[in-house]
Amino acid sequence: MNEIILMLIYLTVIVAAITVELMNFKKVVIALSIYGIVTTIITLLNGELIGSIINFITIGVLVPLLILNASKKVGFTEKEKYFGTITTIISLAIAISVTTIGLFIVHTINWEFVLAITLITIGTYALAVKGNLIKIVVGYTIYDSAFHLLFSLYAVLYEPPETLTLTVLIATSVILLGVVASILYLAIHNYQKTGVIDSWSLRRLKW
Amino acid sequence: MVTELYTIAIFILLLAGCIASLLIRKTEHTGKIITILNLVALLVALTLFYQLNMQIIQPVYWFNFYIDELGTIITILILILSTVAAYFSVPVINGDEKSIKRYYFWFSLFIFAMVGIGISADILSTYLFLEGATIFSAFLVAHDRTHEAFEASLKYLIICSFGTALIIFGLSYIITINIVSFSYQDIYLFLQTNTTTDITTIKIIFLALFFGFGVKAGIVPFYMWLPDAHAEAPAPISALFSGIMIETAAIALLRIVDAFSPVMVMVPELNLVIIIISVITMILGALMALVQTNIKRLLAYSSIDEIGYIMLGIGIATQMGVYGAVFDIINHSFLKGMLFLISGALLYATGTKDMRKMGGLAKMYPLLATSFLIAGLSMGGVPPLNGFYSKFLIYEATFEAGYLWATILAMIVSLIALGYFIKATHMIFFGEPKIETTTDGGAAKKLPIEINVSIVILLILIIIASIFPEFFLKLVIDAISGLNSF
Numbered sequence: 121m122n123e124i125i126l127m128l129i130y131l132t133v134i135v136a137a138i139t140v141e142l143m144n145f146k147k148v149v150i151a152l153s154i155y156g157i158v159t160t161i162i163t164l165l166n167g168e169l170i171g172s173i174i175n176f177i178t179i180g181v182l183v184p185l186l187i188l189n190a191s192k193k194v195g196f197t198e199k200e201k202y203f204g205t206i207t208t209i210i211s212l213a214i215a216i217s218v219t220t221i222g223l224f225i226v227h228t229i230n231w232e233f234v235l236a237i238t239l240i241t242i243g244t245y246a247l248a249v250k251g252n253l254i255k256i257v258v259g260y261t262i263y264d265s266a267f268h269l270l271f272s273l274y275a276v277l278y279e280p281p282e283t284l285t286l287t288v289l290i291a292t293s294v295i296l297l298g299v300v301a302s303i304l305y306l307a308i309h310n311y312q313k314t315g316v317i318d319s320w321s322l323r324r325l326k327w
Numbered sequence: 328m329v330t331e332l333y334t335i336a337i338f339i340l341l342l343a344g345c346i347a348s349l350l351i352r353k354t355e356h357t358g359k360i361i362t363i364l365n366l367v368a369l370l371v372a373l374t375l376f377y378q379l380n381m382q383i384i385q386p387v388y389w390f391n392f393y394i395d396e397l398g399t400i401i402t403i404l405i406l407i408l409s410t411v412a413a414y415f416s417v418p419v420i421n422g423d424e425k426s427i428k429r430y431y432f433w434f435s436l437f438i439f440a441m442v443g444i445g446i447s448a449d450i451l452s453t454y455l456f457l458e459g460a461t462i463f464s465a466f467l468v469a470h471d472r473t474h475e476a477f478e479a480s481l482k483y484l485i486i487c488s489f490g491t492a493l494i495i496f497g498l499s500y501i502i503t504i505n506i507v508s509f510s511y512q513d514i515y516l517f518l519q520t521n522t523t524t525d526i527t528t529i530k531i532i533f534l535a536l537f538f539g540f541g542v543k544a545g546i547v548p549f550y551m552w553l554p555d556a557h558a559e560a561p562a563p564i565s566a567l568f569s570g571i572m573i574e575t576a577a578i579a580l581l582r583i584v585d586a587f588s589p590v591m592v593m594v595p596e597l598n599l600v601i602i603i604i605s606v607i608t609m610i611l612g613a614l615m616a617l618v619q620t621n622i623k624r625l626l627a628y629s630s631i632d633e634i635g636y637i638m639l640g641i642g643i644a645t646q647m648g649v650y651g652a653v654f655d656i657i658n659h660s661f662l663k664g665m666l667f668l669i670s671g672a673l674l675y676a677t678g679t680k681d682m683r684k685m686g687g688l689a690k691m692y693p694l695l696a697t698s699f700l701i702a703g704l705s706m707g708g709v710p711p712l713n714g715f716y717s718k719f720l721i722y723e724a725t726f727e728a729g730y731l732w733a734t735i736l737a738m739i740v741s742l743i744a745l746g747y748f749i750k751a752t753h754m755i756f757f758g759e760p761k762i763e764t765t766t767d768g769g770a771a772k773k774l775p776i777e778i779n780v781s782i783v784i785l786l787i788l789i790i791i792a793s794i795f796p797e798f799f800l801k802l803v804i805d806a807i808s809g810l811n812s813f
Contacts, residue, residue: 244489247489256485260485260488260489263492264488264492264495267492267495267496268495270495270496271498271499271502274499274500274502277503278502278503280502280505280507281507284502284508284509287451288451288495288498291454291455292454292495294455295454295455295458298458298459298462299458299461299462299488302462302465302466302484303481303485303488306465306466306477306480306481306484307481309469309472310477313474313477314474316474319481
């Protein structure tokens with residue numbers, strides 16, 4: 121692992137942590153797009169051309185566009201109960217500490233896994249802590265893209281047949297777009313019907 | 328070639344339903360046309376199954392599908408329930424033209440995706456169809472467009488999508504041990520020939536796949552979506568969810584257990600994990616069902632209970648356990664399909680899902696009362712009803728495999744199931760009438776013919792399965808013999 125990759129790993133997790141914390145959805149869209157571009161560069165530097173193109177198209181372009189379109193209908197700023205500097209610090213701390221522990225303290229695992237597990241943690245954190253459904257979609261995108269990233273990086277390491285990699289990446293990206301579009305569709309229609317976009321207020325059913 | 332043609336015919340009929348639902352102008356006919364299309368698809372599937380069973384044609388690989396007897400049995404179950412559910416939907420699904428079109432559009436796609444899961448031959452296509460089914464059915468859960476329906480569908484979609492992503496994690500690890508394809512058959516052959524492969528990696532793969540598919544089956548840590556989605560969806564959709572969707576996920580798990588069987592022989596802890604989780608699942612489902620007052624939530628928790636039995640049979644991974652599990656899938660899809668349709672009929676008649684507000688309905692709706700009681704007793708494992716035979720097979724398999732504690736717990740859970748069904752029957756159908764279920768003339772609100780016919784069809788199937796269990800068991804045994812290790 122060289123310094124450029126190390127720098128990019130930290131950049132990715134920091135961008136991901138900031139993306140789930142930003143309050144203005146225009147900024148969230150830009151941050152998510154940057155996240156998509158950074159992960160694309162990591163994949164590209166590892167020599168996975170197809171994976172990087174698919175990653176760029178889905179996470180760098182299409183998902184941010186879907187979120188931008190959705191946030192036009194529900195308003196661009198987030199009104200949450202729990203937010204602010206403290207959650208940003210927590211989120212960044214999770215991101216940086218998980219990465220550092222994985223890379224420098226536990227030597228036995230490879231950096232591809234560490235990167236993926238950090239992003240999965242950030243995504244799960246967003247699901248658990250964030251109320252706004254658009255934020256949950258952002259969290260889901262980061263979470264799911266971590267699995268794609270892991271697969272495409274492992275595909276470089278272990279060289280399965282090329283058609284296999286291509287099929288998996290295309291299939292999973294289509295599913296990602298489908299899920300994101302469906303959640304946003306349901307969230308928007310729910311908002312138009314009930315005026316609620318915050319999942320903390322969705323408490324009519326017993327959990 | 329014939330086998331592929333049959334499958335293509337089924338797919339075309341289901342997709343034709345999807346297009347027809349958009350094109351038909353007079354929406355009052357849409358439901359009937361979808362019913363007919365599903366019925367024709369069912370007949371095609373029955374012919375296919377007959378020819379496979381008589382060995383006139385052989386199972387084949389076609390794209391990523393493997394069309395064998397097991398897959399065809401599941402396809403037949405899906406199509407029986409979808410035909411009945413579509414027919415039931417005719418009087419139940421009302422509203423404006425747009426919402427009816429939307430309903431049947433997603434309905435047809437949902438059935439299509441489930442048939443896909445049933446016959447998928449590799450993990451990737453199973454994952455694709457599974458997520459497809461999740462997305463399509465999320466729109467069906469939200470069909471009523473109430474606050475609760477939106478919430479349930481969002482919860483369902485989010486939990487299932489987060490869970491099934493674990494399957495990609497499993498796939499990433501499969502390529503690390505140089506398996507060149509994701510098909511169940513190839514994984515089985517690889518594990519059988521390469522016995523020196525790193526066991527830890529295989530454990531990781533297996534557990535990732537188990538929990539990834541288990542989310543959709545509603546096993547314990549990920550069951551939360553199930554009661555809400557079942558309770559808020561329209562009744563025919565709940566019948567499909569509980570009757571067959573969670574079982575298709577169980578079939579996917581069965582195929583995974585089959586593919587990993589060379590390793591599972593060496594690592595019995597993997598079996599133990601499945602057994603422990605399935606026992607916890609059934610206990611939780613039964614105890615939660617005991618305290619419910621909403622009939623649909625009660626039935627949903629009862630499904631969690633039942634998926635525990637099915638998973639127990641699969642987790643034992645002996646021949647008898649798997650026979651029991653697949654036979655239980657057949658029984659459960661008839662029983663729970665009918666029970667959810669009855670809950671829909673009760674909602675139609677009384678306008679409520681709350682059992683505390685019902686009471687004394689047996690006089691007005693003797694058909695509903697009789698069918699509910701028969702299904703309830705069968706779910707509780709009372710002989711000589713069909714639920715007893717499959718449960719008995721599972722007990723025996725668990726006992727023979729040496730898990731006495733699991734056998735005893737499963738029997739106790741079955742008693743609890745009997746308890747909550749008797750309680751529910753009493754609350755709904757006996758005692759003093761509590762609400763105005765009668766029209767002005769004093770007569771009960773008449774149920775439309777579609778509702779009665781749908782329930783009677785499933786009741787007849789249950790009675791047939793109770794009288795001739797050996798016939799169904801033989802079909803199951805033939806189907807299972809097509810798998811690698813059972």
